Amino acid sequence: MDEKEKREKEELKQQLHDMNIGQKLEYFWMYYKWVIVCVIAAVFIGIATADWIRNAQDRTILGIMAANSYTSLETAEEEIKEILGETDAHDRVDITGTISFDPEKGTLDYYSQMAFLANLANRDLDLIFLPEIGIESVKDALAPVSLEDLFGDEAEKYRDSYVDGFLRLPEGNEAARLFSLGYEPVWAVVVDGGNNTENAAEFLKVLLEP
Numbered sequence: 601m602d603e604k605e606k607r608e609k610e611e612l613k614q615q616l617h618d619m620n621i622g623q624k625l626e627y628f629w630m631y632y633k634w635v636i637v638c639v640i641a642a643v644f645i646g647i648a649t650a651d652w653i654r655n656a657q658d659r660t661i662l663g664i665m666a667a668n669s670y671t672s673l674e675t676a677e678e679e680i681k682e683i684l685g686e687t688d689a690h691d692r693v694d695i696t697g698t699i700s701f702d703p704e705k706g707t708l709d710y711y712s713q714m715a716f717l718a719n720l721a722n723r724d725l726d727l728i729f730l731p732e733i734g735i736e737s738v739k740d741a742l743a744p745v746s747l748e749d750l751f752g753d754e755a756e757k758y759r760d761s762y763v764d765g766f767l768r769l770p771e772g773n774e775a776a777r778l779f780s781l782g783y784e785p786v787w788a789v790v791v792d793g794g795n796n797t798e799n800a801a802e803f804l805k806v807l808l809e810p
Contacts, residue, residue, distance in 0.1 A: 661686055662693045662799045665719060666779035667730040669697030676778040683806055684799055694724065697779060706733035717741065726794035727803065729775050731783040735766055743792040750790055750801050758808055765789055770810045 661684065677693040696719065699712035708716060719725040720741065730738070744765025747755045761768050769775055769786045776786055788807070790800045 659688075659691055660694050660724075660796070661691045662796045662803065663696075663719070663724045663726045663794065664693065665696045665699060665716070665725055665728045666775070666781065667697075667728070667734060668700050668703075668781060668783065669779040670782060679778060680803060684802055695779075696725075701731055701734035701737070703731075703733070703783075706731070706735075707737045708734070720791065725791050726796045727800040728789050728791065729779060729781065730787055730789075731781075732785060732787055735787060739764070739766075742789060745790040745792045745794075745797055745800075750797065750804075754805075761808060767804065767808065769807050773807045775807050 662680065664680075677695060680693045681691060696715065699708060699715055701708060701712075716738070728738075728742075742765070746765075747758060747762045751758055758767065761770075767788045769788055771784060773786060775781065775788070776784070788804060790797060790804070794800065
C-alpha cells in the first residue's frame with residue numbers, strides 16, 4: 601500500500617469516526633446496498649429451496665375431512681399413521697377439521713362449503729366423517745366408492761353398515777375419539793377418485809370393529 605492509499609484510508613477512517621450513527625448507516629447503505637440486497641436475497645432463496653426440497657419429499661398417504669371436529673389434529677395424524685403401519689417421517693395424513701354443519705339444518709356455511717368443494721376438486725380428499733344430519737347436503741356432490749371396490753372380498757362383512765355409499769360407524773368408534781366428534785352416529789364416506797382409497801379402507805376396517 602503506497603503513501604497515497606494510506607493517507608486516503610486514514611482520512612476515511614477519520615470521516616467515519618466523526619459521523620453519527622445515522623450518517624454511518626447512510627454511508628454504508630450508499631456504498632454497500634447491493635451487497636446487502638444480494639445477501640438478503642441469498643438467504644431467502646436458501647430458505648425457499650430448503651422448504652421446496654422438504655415439501656417435495658413429503659407424501660400424503662390419506663386425506664381426511666372430519667366435520668365439526670373440536671380438537672388439535674396432530675395427535676390424530678400420528679395415531680392414524682401407526683394404524684396404517686406407516687412410520688416414514690415424510691408420510692403425512694392431511695386432516696381438515698374446519699368444516700362445520702349446522703346442527704339443526706345440516707347445511708354447511710359458505711366458507712365450509714367452499715373448503716369442501718375445493719378439496720374435492722383438487723382430489724385431496726379420500727375420507728369424510730360427518731353427522732347424519734349433514735349427509736343430505738353433500739351427497740349430490742359426492743361419488744362414493746362402492747362397498748365392493750372399497751373392501752373387495754370382505755365387502756359382505758360390512759354390508760349392514762353401508763347405506764347409499766355411506767358407512768355408519770359403531771357407537772364409541774375411534775374416529776369420535778381421534779377427532780373429538782361431538783355427535784352420534786358418525787358416518788363415513790370414501791370419495792371416488794381419491795388418491796389413497798386403499799389406506800382409507802384399512803383405516804375404516806379398524807373403525808368399523810364393534
